[in-house]
Structure formats: structure tokens, C-alpha cells
Amino acid sequence: MPLDGAPPRRDAGPAQVSGSDPAGRARASADVYDSAVGGGPVRSAPRTVVSESWRRSLAAHVDPERPSPPLVYPPDQLRASGAAHPLHDLLPLLRATLASIAADAMHLMRVTDAEGHVLWREGASALLTEADRVGLSPGTCWSEDAIGTSAMGTALATDAPVQIHSADHLVRTDHSWTCVAAPVHDPDTGAILGAIDISGPLHAVHPPLLQLVSATAQLAESQLRVRLAIADERLRTRNMPHLTSLGGAPGALVTSTGRVLAAQPAGWWPDRVDLREAVDRVVQVHGCDMLVEPLAEGCLLRARGPVHRAPAPRPATALFLRCMTEDTPSVVVGGRAVPLCLRPAEMLTVLALHPAGLSAERLAHLVYGDDGNPTTVRGEVRRLRRLLEDGLLATRPYRLTATVGSDFGAVRAALAAGRLRTALASCAGPLLPRSESPEVRELRDELGAALRRAVLEDGDTALLCDFAAHPLGRTDLEVHDRLVELLPPRDPRLGPLTARRSRLQAD
Structure with a gap:
């Protein structure tokens, strides 16, 4: 303006x-x-x-x-x-x-x-x-x-x-x-x-x-x-x-910028250590003092003093994504629900589907399609990190370091186990309905089609009625046609279903 x-x-x-x-x-x-x-x-x-x-x-x-x-x-x-x-x-x-x-x-x-x-x-x-x-x-x-x-x-x-x-x-x-x-x-x-x-x-x-x-x-x-x-x-x-030479004692080779390249014990060290916080050549990692020994290239970090056993890995913080909804998607982290705009929700969904991690180029393609570029991804990742707790989003490759749950994961698992009511109850709508992300669109179509097919083939009239009232089925003419055929004439559900079917036919 x-x-x-x-x-x-x-x-x-x-x-x-x-x-x-x-x-x-x-x-x-x-x-x-x-x-x-x-x-x-x-x-x-x-x-x-x-x-x-x-x-x-x-x-x-x-x-x-x-x-x-x-x-x-x-x-x-x-x-x-x-x-x-x-x-x-x-x-x-x-x-x-x-x-x-x-x-x-x-x-x-x-x-x-x-x-x-x-x-x-x-x-x-x-x-x-x-x-x-x-x-x-x-x-x-x-x-x-x-x-x-x-x-x-x-x-x-x-x-x-x-x-x-x-x-x-x-x-x-x-x-x-x-x-x-x-x-x-x-x-x-x-x-x-x-x-x-x-x-x-x-x-x-x-x-x-x-x-x-x-x-x-x-x-x-x-x-x-x-x-x-x-x-x-x-x-x-x-x-x-x-x-x-450290034997089994905790230690790591890090670059001059603090990136951990090799470490023991496996799975305990973070991706990066902030060497700027070192005081008298000592930096803390998970509450343990580590000596910083400069090398010709990078540094060696080793435990200060004798260590009798390796420190236990920190438990991963759980994330839960709620993206199958007609309302605002959200991520639950540390017991706190954080509302998400569309782009961060797409990024988290794609990262949850690829726990091993993605390069910037691959993440850009899966989120943005052919128009994606790594520069845009880096900007989105920086904004996303401000929404999450420190350390939950790693780079090179981009990946979520926490245990990740999701409504779309729950739907997929319930469908695989044949628990159709659980699958329907696990979602409040289609997956990110406004998203044009290729990866999201593919999963949205897959879950919607799989759940619809399973409900139609199951033959449970009550389940089919629940699906017809659900955002995934309320505009499905075939579902309403099937219910009008199946429900007895005096069933109280028949009137509203017939009226809704008429509106669908008119549209």
C-alpha cells in the first residue's frame, strides 16, 4: 500500500x-x-x-x-x-x-x-x-x-x-x-x-x-x-x-562450525554443537561437559574427566499432525497445539511421510512440484523451525527428529487393519483440502478413495450412514443412492438422506 x-x-x-x-x-x-x-x-x-x-x-x-x-x-x-x-x-x-x-x-x-x-x-x-x-x-x-x-x-x-x-x-x-x-x-x-x-x-x-x-x-x-x-x-x-583413541568414551569429530561428522555413542549426539558457547574450551552436550580440542581441521570433543558409562539418549519429543480436517490444521508438540498455515502443514506432512529425510531439491519438488526450488524450501524451513521446539527439524537431509504421529497415518494404519470405523473416526475431513502439493494431493486421493471403497464394499449400513454424514462422503451421490436403496421405508434416516440426494442430483 x-x-x-x-x-x-x-x-x-x-x-x-x-x-x-x-x-x-x-x-x-x-x-x-x-x-x-x-x-x-x-x-x-x-x-x-x-x-x-x-x-x-x-x-x-x-x-x-x-x-x-x-x-x-x-x-x-x-x-x-x-x-x-x-x-x-x-x-x-x-x-x-x-x-x-x-x-x-x-x-x-x-x-x-x-x-x-x-x-x-x-x-x-x-x-x-x-x-x-x-x-x-x-x-x-x-x-x-x-x-x-x-x-x-x-x-x-x-x-x-x-x-x-x-x-x-x-x-x-x-x-x-x-x-x-x-x-x-x-x-x-x-x-x-x-x-x-x-x-x-x-x-x-x-x-x-x-x-x-x-x-x-x-x-x-x-x-x-x-x-x-x-x-x-x-x-x-x-x-x-x-x-x-577414546575407546568407548563419548566423543565426536566436529567441523569448525560445530557440525558433528562422526560420533560415539551412536544416536546420542545432536547434528550440531554450538562451539560459540564454549567456556574455557568446554561445551555442554545434553548436560555433559565436553572438552574442545582443536585439530588441524575441525575439533575433537571428548568427555571431561573419566566416564564409566555412556549417557543415555534423550527421548524423542513426540509430534502429532492434524491435517485431515476442513478447519485449520495443527501440530501438537510438547502437549501444545500449534495452528498451521497451509505451507508449513504441507512441509510437515511431506517430512512425516519421509522419515529418513529429503534433500532440499527433493523436498521442493514434493511440496511445490516442478516450480519448486531449494531456496524457497530453506526459507520455509527457517519459518517452520520457529514454530517447533529446538532440534526437532534437522537438515542435510531435512527430516523430523521426533517421533511423529498423524491423523493421516492413523487412517492409513486403520485401513490396512480393516478397522473402518477407526479409520473414519481418525479424520475430520480430507487431507489439507486446499493443498496443490503433488505429494499431498496423491495421499489425499489415495486415502479418500481407499476409505470410500472399503465402506461401500463392507455392507454395514450404519457405517455407510456415518460416511454419508462425514465431509469425505457428504457430496458423494453414489453413497446416497446406495443408502436410499438399503434403508427401509420407515427408517428415520431416510428422509434427510433423500433430501440431500436430491440436492446432489440438482447440482
Whole structure:
């Protein structure tokens, strides 16, 4: 909505970056900008991602008339900072994937660190002078609190790919540019490492660039995961003798970031230990003091003092999902019912169906279908973790670490055992009826069809009546036809069933 709080008269569709008329879209964006930022008459609102970015930027006292972003790194510091950055070794990949395309299409490729500092820039030489004029150059800072709304800064702020076109930029001097950017994440910690950006003049805008940049960010993360796996294996191979020398005493090999790579006893250690909490080289794990011994790579954790027996594993916290309902789904954790929006409910349902865990790519496909991407999954997982107790949702692979029960699991088990009344009583409706998740749709159809078929074949009139009154059967014409045939003429249930059947036939 406009920044002064006045309601718009219509949704700002023209601010969306789509279609084939860049100049027309720029004019529409300028109208929205003048309404919201310039104090003009309120006619329309910018896209939500843009309006929220404007609010954050103005709250950080960014001046819309500011001519250029601040220069953070002079050339000598820039070289050192770039060489030390985790994305430095991926530059050949980024050049091969994006830089040549950017040059041919009159665009620039830029790569930032997590703070929005531009570390590298490549692309069309004809654009460099114009880019330097507005500060699209290495060493400058393009975070939202430094220069307002831009693809780089907003992608970092929202942790999601974004396209910013013309007057979507808060700073007026950037209105002649369009840009797309996507964040890149550390596969070890999940933290944002930086952003990949493609920028160009308005006439060179190409809507598919957002998909291209997003795919390149995912490719970069895949390469980082491969490198991390190699480093993990090297650490394990070189340092396993330190762990085996402990005999049967509790111990673990962990990375410098606290990820547990090998441990004893099995099943007792968490996936990660927060080494930042170590005091005098001692960190607590499940209430036990562990000495932190630095190695050439990573650390060895071992019990402080003699240990006569291994500590017992913590009992897993139970989760129970209620997703077969026409009302709001929920998860019960620690005896507390937490209502769920659709997306977290879909994520938990899919994870419950795959207890061994899923990669980000596989989870994205099962929840979102062909349009899914790991970046979106990581954002959803972070939000989901805030709903659950610590340690219940693990990564690499994504999995639930608690004992999980669910209404759909209870229905499936009751059907397998032939307990049809239990199956019907275990659910209050179809599984997440508004969900379009491929995995959820498949299970919803499977359970609904299996329960319906079993009830129809069972021949129990009372059970069939219960099914006809249930959300799964109340619109099923065949079920009502069958009951009208089976019930005797004087049965008090016949009248309401006949009336409902007539309405179904009319529909």
C-alpha cells in the first residue's frame, strides 16, 4: 500500500515485471512511485515486495534523491576481501553461466557478499561508464539500508530471488535500470553468503532473467555442497584416529562450525554443537561437559574427566499432525497445539511421510512440484523451525527428529487393519483440502478413495450412514443412492438422506 497509509484504488498490476513493453512498465512504475514516495495522488500501490522494501529503506533514512551508494572497499581492500570470500572459487562457474550472457544482452553481472558489498562485476563494456555513474561498480554497498530498494539489497533482505524494475528502485537515479538477483546460501550453516545480480538498461529487460539467475544461484549452492562433502570426508578420514583413541568414551569429530561428522555413542549426539558457547574450551552436550580440542581441521570433543558409562539418549519429543480436517490444521508438540498455515502443514506432512529425510531439491519438488526450488524450501524451513521446539527439524537431509504421529497415518494404519470405523473416526475431513502439493494431493486421493471403497464394499449400513454424514462422503451421490436403496421405508434416516440426494442430483 502507499507509504502514507492511504488505501489504493486498485492493485498495482503494472508494477509487476512482465509483458513485452519495458517503456510502458517504466511509466506505470513511475506513476506508482510518484503516488507512494513523491506525495502524488494515490492511484495504485506497488508490489508488496517493493512497498515493504521502501518502508525498510525509508526507516533506515535512505534519501530517494541520493545520487549513488557508498564506496566501502577501495581497490586494494576489495581484492583481499574478494579472494577470501567463499564465492571466489565459483567465479569461473558464474562467468561461464552468466557473464557471457550478460555481455551479449547488454547487461552486467555482479556478485555481492552477505552485507551487499559488490565484490565482482563483469559484462558489457559499453555499459561500464553508465554503470559507474550510478555506482554499479565493485566496492560499493547495495544493501537496503545503504541505497534503498534494489534487486541485490532486497534479495538479501528477503532471502528470496527478486526483480526490481525502473521506479521500483527507491533512489531516483536508478530508475533507468532494471535488475534481478538471487541469494546464495552456505550449505554448512544455511546463512546467506551473498547475492548474484544481473543489471541492465530498461530496454534490455528480459523476464526469463529471474529464472536464469535463480537457477545459477542454485547451481552455485550445489557446487558448494559438493565441496563441503569433499572437505567433510577429508576431515573424517584424517582425524578418525583421534576419535577411535577414546575407546568407548563419548566423543565426536566436529567441523569448525560445530557440525558433528562422526560420533560415539551412536544416536546420542545432536547434528550440531554450538562451539560459540564454549567456556574455557568446554561445551555442554545434553548436560555433559565436553572438552574442545582443536585439530588441524575441525575439533575433537571428548568427555571431561573419566566416564564409566555412556549417557543415555534423550527421548524423542513426540509430534502429532492434524491435517485431515476442513478447519485449520495443527501440530501438537510438547502437549501444545500449534495452528498451521497451509505451507508449513504441507512441509510437515511431506517430512512425516519421509522419515529418513529429503534433500532440499527433493523436498521442493514434493511440496511445490516442478516450480519448486531449494531456496524457497530453506526459507520455509527457517519459518517452520520457529514454530517447533529446538532440534526437532534437522537438515542435510531435512527430516523430523521426533517421533511423529498423524491423523493421516492413523487412517492409513486403520485401513490396512480393516478397522473402518477407526479409520473414519481418525479424520475430520480430507487431507489439507486446499493443498496443490503433488505429494499431498496423491495421499489425499489415495486415502479418500481407499476409505470410500472399503465402506461401500463392507455392507454395514450404519457405517455407510456415518460416511454419508462425514465431509469425505457428504457430496458423494453414489453413497446416497446406495443408502436410499438399503434403508427401509420407515427408517428415520431416510428422509434427510433423500433430501440431500436430491440436492446432489440438482447440482
